[in-house]
Amino acid sequence: MARASATDPDTRRAEILAASRRVFARKGYHRTGISDIVAEVGIARGTFYRYFDSKRIVFGLVLQQMMAEVVSVVQPIDITAPIPPQVFANLDRLVRTIAAEDVCRVLFSEAVGIDTKSDDALRAFYAEALQRIEQALALGQQLGVVRPANVTVTARCLLGVMKEPVVQAALDGTELDADELAAEMLLLLQGGVLQ
Amino acid sequence: MARASATDPDTRRAEILAASRRVFARKGYHRTGISDIVAEVGIARGTFYRYFDSKRIVFGLVLQQMMAEVVSVVQPIDITAPIPPQVFANLDRLVRTIAAEDVCRVLFSEAVGIDTKSDDALRAFYAEALQRIEQALALGQQLGVVRPANVTVTARCLLGVMKEPVVQAALDGTELDADELAAEMLLLLQGGVLQ
Amino acid sequence: MARASATDPDTRRAEILAASRRVFARKGYHRTGISDIVAEVGIARGTFYRYFDSKRIVFGLVLQQMMAEVVSVVQPIDITAPIPPQVFANLDRLVRTIAAEDVCRVLFSEAVGIDTKSDDALRAFYAEALQRIEQALALGQQLGVVRPANVTVTARCLLGVMKEPVVQAALDGTELDADELAAEMLLLLQGGVLQ
Amino acid sequence: MARASATDPDTRRAEILAASRRVFARKGYHRTGISDIVAEVGIARGTFYRYFDSKRIVFGLVLQQMMAEVVSVVQPIDITAPIPPQVFANLDRLVRTIAAEDVCRVLFSEAVGIDTKSDDALRAFYAEALQRIEQALALGQQLGVVRPANVTVTARCLLGVMKEPVVQAALDGTELDADELAAEMLLLLQGGVLQ
DNA sequence: CATGAATGAGCTTTCATTCAT
DNA sequence: TATGAATGAAAGCTCATTCAT
Numbered sequence A, B, C, D: 001m002a003r004a005s006a007t008d009p010d011t012r013r014a015e016i017l018a019a020s021r022r023v024f025a026r027k028g029y030h031r032t033g034i035s036d037i038v039a040e041v042g043i044a045r046g047t048f049y050r051y052f053d054s055k056r057i058v059f060g061l062v063l064q065q066m067m068a069e070v071v072s073v074v075q076p077i078d079i080t081a082p083i084p085p086q087v088f089a090n091l092d093r094l095v096r097t098i099a100a101e102d103v104c105r106v107l108f109s110e111a112v113g114i115d116t117k118s119d120d121a122l123r124a125f126y127a128e129a130l131q132r133i134e135q136a137l138a139l140g141q142q143l144g145v146v147r148p149a150n151v152t153v154t155a156r157c158l159l160g161v162m163k164e165p166v167v168q169a170a171l172d173g174t175e176l177d178a179d180e181l182a183a184e185m186l187l188l189l190q191g192g193v194l195q
Numbered sequence E: 001c002a003t004g005a006a007t008g009a010g011c012t013t014t015c016a017t018t019c020a021t
Numbered sequence F: 001t002a003t004g005a006a007t008g009a010a011a012g013c014t015c016a017t018t019c020a021t
Helices: A009-025 A034-041 A045-051 A055-072 A081-097 A102-112 A116-143 A152-171 A178-191 B009-031 B032-039 B047-052 B053-072 B085-101 B103-112 B118-145 B153-174 B178-193 C009-027 C034-041 C045-051 C057-074 C084-101 C101-110 C115-142 C151-172 C177-190 D009-031 D032-041 D045-051 D055-072 D081-100 D101-110 D115-142 D152-171 D179-193
Strands: none
Touching: A009 A034, A009 A055, A009 A102, A034 A045, A034 B153, A034 C177, A045 A178, A045 B118, A045 C034, A055 A081, A055 A102, A055 C151, A055 D081, A081 A152, A081 A178, A081 D152, A102 A152, A116 A152, A116 B153, A152 B118, A152 B153, A152 B178, A178 B153, B009 B032, B053 B085, B053 B118, B053 B178, B085 B153, B085 B178, B103 B153, B103 D055, B118 B153, B118 D101, B153 B178, B153 C177, B153 D032, C009 C034, C009 C045, C009 C057, C009 C101, C034 C045, C034 D101, C045 C101, C057 C084, C057 C115, C084 C101, C084 C151, C084 C177, C115 C151, C115 D152, C151 C177, C151 D115, C151 D152, C151 D179, C177 D152, D009 D032, D009 D045, D009 D055, D032 D045, D055 D081, D055 D101, D081 D101, D081 D152, D101 D152, D115 D152, D152 D179
């Protein structure tokens, strides 16, 4: 009976979490079996349950992890410095993070409807993201760099501007040029499309 | 149990399809059992299978139905008439259609990864949507009403502008004011957000 | 609603029975659905049940029919006339009857284990067949034309001699030459195979 | 329910196969449910599927097992030694094997029409059996110990001689005296029944 | 602590039979 | 009487989870 080399429990936990993340990203929540995960780590089925209570819970943790990563790359704008380069940098980091091949599918396609807790977490994530965008817009309006607009609605539109290109690239397998994408996004923010 | 009265086959088929659509929208593909569907219509399990060969096939049909509805509301732009009102009208109809409470979840969350055929259909749907937007942008550029831009990337961003506000409204249960949303979208297209 | 032309009930019953027999022969009991039978007759599902109480019962009737046919072709031996030609004639008719393409499969493969009544009927059929052979053997022994032997055991062997060639022909799709087969059987009865 | 203790996988597999064989013999393929098999072993439904992919596959394996047993007991004739005792010994072993209560029903009644693979296997089994008998007859003719005859037809008759007594014994529940049966068969081969 | 065989609730699907029309 | 849509029990099978070793 080959026994996995005794590892530090925290390391082992992290290993399983990482493997789960990889598999969820590759196959989606429903097509992923515990078998896939334990095969990925190289442990026995039972071992998985020593570290996590259920498949749903690990999925929830993977979700949290991804949301935290996304949140972490967005830096507050320094209003004493030129705005556009800062926005560009944020967009650029955001796109790269989301595009990191696994985040996209898990966060935007698989996460809905797994269970109540995940749904809540996801809602909270979006709520925070939207709030940040709204605040940025509101601040911009006070500073006179953002035109008058319904910030709630506009924030949602802008969220779509950031999400969708990455989602589509994942769907059709296109390679993503983050710099160009961020640049186009910035142009859109700056002047729309009509002239 | 009371026997459901024999109905016109086409009507019954439509009934089941409509009920399936409702349940899929409410619970998602995986959490929906045939039991849920037949309970919704008030028929026996076997009756479902008189009209449809499998759960996946009904889901595919629901998907097709929704995609067709979305596609059908977008009218071509008449370039001899003023553009913005036409764009507004299209956005308005689009938003209303997607927001029809069930379309959103099924089309944007549940449809991914059910099976190869659904995936292909969905990809084709997005491909067509994006192509339409790209063509509109390209035409606009020729006419000088759209600024120079990478139309492929920009089309994806605009797709996000249309999808995301509706997705978010569905997620947090907000009532959607289609007119205002379309108006804000138009403003975004016309001038971005920065001034 | 096309209605099958009103027919004499007895005729209709016979029609359904005949169709059932054909389908059972073609597909076997378990692979035959009521749908197959009613399609073969050109009536509605419900009509079938106006004439027969269940699938099993029709199968039982088909079975009886076949058993009766088989029994009917075997003529008693006239001991005042030469024996071998009479035996030959009986064997010849028997083989032809069993080989009538449907009898074989239904009687020898499908009939076992459908239900208690069919099993009993089949057992009774075999019991009668064996008893006839045994009596013929016993009579032959009295007349000195049959060698001493355990008639019970020998009767079973002879039953196999008659059944198996037809069964095998059906299994491998070979065309059957009844005359030759009967002739060989007779030779076997007369002198075994060893010399 | 008490949890079945983990057993050596090969043993467990064999256990399930043996139980399946018993149940198939008792109830036939179609009346046997997975429930019956797992009840017979004393395991849960899922456990069955850890060892076998489907009901049909286990049935196929049972079939193979039985065919192999039957084939294995027939020894080639040594033509330098007296023939009849060797034939007797073969018949005796054959009868005992087929009569082992379960072989008969499964091999001769239930095996037909389950699926294409089983049908093919069965046909191949019979083809081989018949070929062996034919070759023995042909060899016997060359050696002058077998009378001239159509070996193909005669082989089929002889197959019936071996099968039918056992089939009938199983059908009517008679205890089988293998020695006597083999002896009678030998007599039949040696001199037919008429004198 | 690690293991993986065992579990069983629950799924989709089938089809002989019923009964309102 | 004939119809065929409706029925629902029961089948085979899956897989997240448990627990004796």
